[in-house]
Amino acid sequence: METIYVKMREEEIDRDQIRRAGEILRGGGLVAFPTETVYGLGGDAFNPASSRKIYAAKGRPSDNPLIVHICRLEDLSRVAREIPPEAYRLAESFWPGPLTIILPKCPELPDETTGGLQTVAVRFPSNRIALALIEAGGGFIAAPSANRSGRPSPTLAQYCREDLDGRVDMIIDGGQVGLGLESTIVDLTQPTPVILRPGFVTREKLLEVLEDVNAGASFETAAEGEAPRAPGMKYRHYAPKGTLTVVEGRTEDVAAYINTRVQSCRTDGIRTGVICTEETKALYRADLVKSAGAREDEEGIARELFRILREFDDEGAGQIYAESFARSGVGCAVMNRLLKAAGHRVVTV
Numbered sequence: 001m002e003t004i005y006v007k008m009r010e011e012e013i014d015r016d017q018i019r020r021a022g023e024i025l026r027g028g029g030l031v032a033f034p035t036e037t038v039y040g041l042g043g044d045a046f047n048p049a050s051s052r053k054i055y056a057a058k059g060r061p062s063d064n065p066l067i068v069h070i071c072r073l074e075d076l077s078r079v080a081r082e083i084p085p086e087a088y089r090l091a092e093s094f095w096p097g098p099l100t101i102i103l104p105k106c107p108e109l110p111d112e113t114t115g116g117l118q119t120v121a122v123r124f125p126s127n128r129i130a131l132a133l134i135e136a137g138g139g140f141i142a143a144p145s146a147n148r149s150g151r152p153s154p155t156l157a158q159y160c161r162e163d164l165d166g167r168v169d170m171i172i173d174g175g176q177v178g179l180g181l182e183s184t185i186v187d188l189t190q191p192t193p194v195i196l197r198p199g200f201v202t203r204e205k206l207l208e209v210l211e212d213v214n215a216g217a218s219f220e221t222a223a224e225g226e227a228p229r230a231p232g233m234k235y236r237h238y239a240p241k242g243t244l245t246v247v248e249g250r251t252e253d254v255a256a257y258i259n260t261r262v263q264s265c266r267t268d269g270i271r272t273g274v275i276c277t278e279e280t281k282a283l284y285r286a287d288l289v290k291s292a293g294a295r296e297d298e299e300g301i302a303r304e305l306f307r308i309l310r311e312f313d314d315e316g317a318g319q320i321y322a323e324s325f326a327r328s329g330v331g332c333a334v335m336n337r338l339l340k341a342a343g344h345r346v347v348t349v
């Protein structure tokens, strides 16, 4: 399959190309597109063949459900049923935006799209290219992140191309995404809402709208043999090719530990990488030292994390060490992704 590439800016949407992309989606094809969080790989949510194609293109297990993207609040009731008032309160506060809500699904929505679950994940994104595409494609676009399964979610169109060239019909390049981590997922089918995946809409913000919300297992993988609530949580995620270790402790101790490890890797001929901050980057002796930004700028760190993980792959880092970040606010989402990428390998010094 020859993949078509088009480029546009959110401020200047190319209506002809969006129409063309919409036709591809309505015809059962796949289009990768920017959202405010990460790039998505879209297909018609009501077409089971499209959902099957999404799993095949990503190399994703077909029991891992897709998020249905809508572009009008009134369309929520076309995919979800028994919608509680909390859902509308969340929608009013956070939609369009980086929040995904889990609700019971409508029977018309194919099981392929929800990975066989009787619930559906719904998101109303704010990126204007995404909204134009959803509308052009018929209003209901199933879209996981546009990466090959197991790789970091793409924050640039070039990463969609690396992962999906020749496997999808079109890639829309809308530049670097604004946020860089996937949406917050809240499950409203539980007696008390649960955060299945932390993101920019933090627990603190959700508590302004909901009476209560459980944090979920943000920093752990599901225990052996236990079915994870968000099926995606059981798969190895965002994993770089090299071995990633998160190192916690006082700044000087962390730097000393990492530099010792770097030295021994060098003896063994292994290329090393470090994920750190502007404040600490001068402390490290690794082959590749990458700052994710200023330590207080959690949103900046969130935006850079997946790009850095991919760069380490491109540059052949065999051992990667990361500083640890505060587990509050958006830092909660950053640490959730970092720990997943590290397969929960943490050293405390």
Ligand code: TXA
Pocket (backbone or CB within 6 Å): 035, 037, 038, 039, 040, 041, 064, 065, 066, 067, 100, 102, 114, 117, 119, 120, 121, 123, 143, 144, 145, 146, 181, 182, 183, 185, 196, 229, 230, 231, 232, 233
């Ligand atoms: O920001 C985002 O959410 C991006 C952009 C493209 O919108 N999408 C995204 O999709 O991250 P994906 O497929 O990579 O992650 C969706 C997660 C998976 O872990 C999946 O298991 C979970 O949501 N999920 C989807 N439907 C679910 C459901 N009905 N119940 C529980 N978890 C669900």
Ligand code: MG
Pocket (backbone or CB within 6 Å): 144, 145, 153
């Ligand atoms: Mg994903």
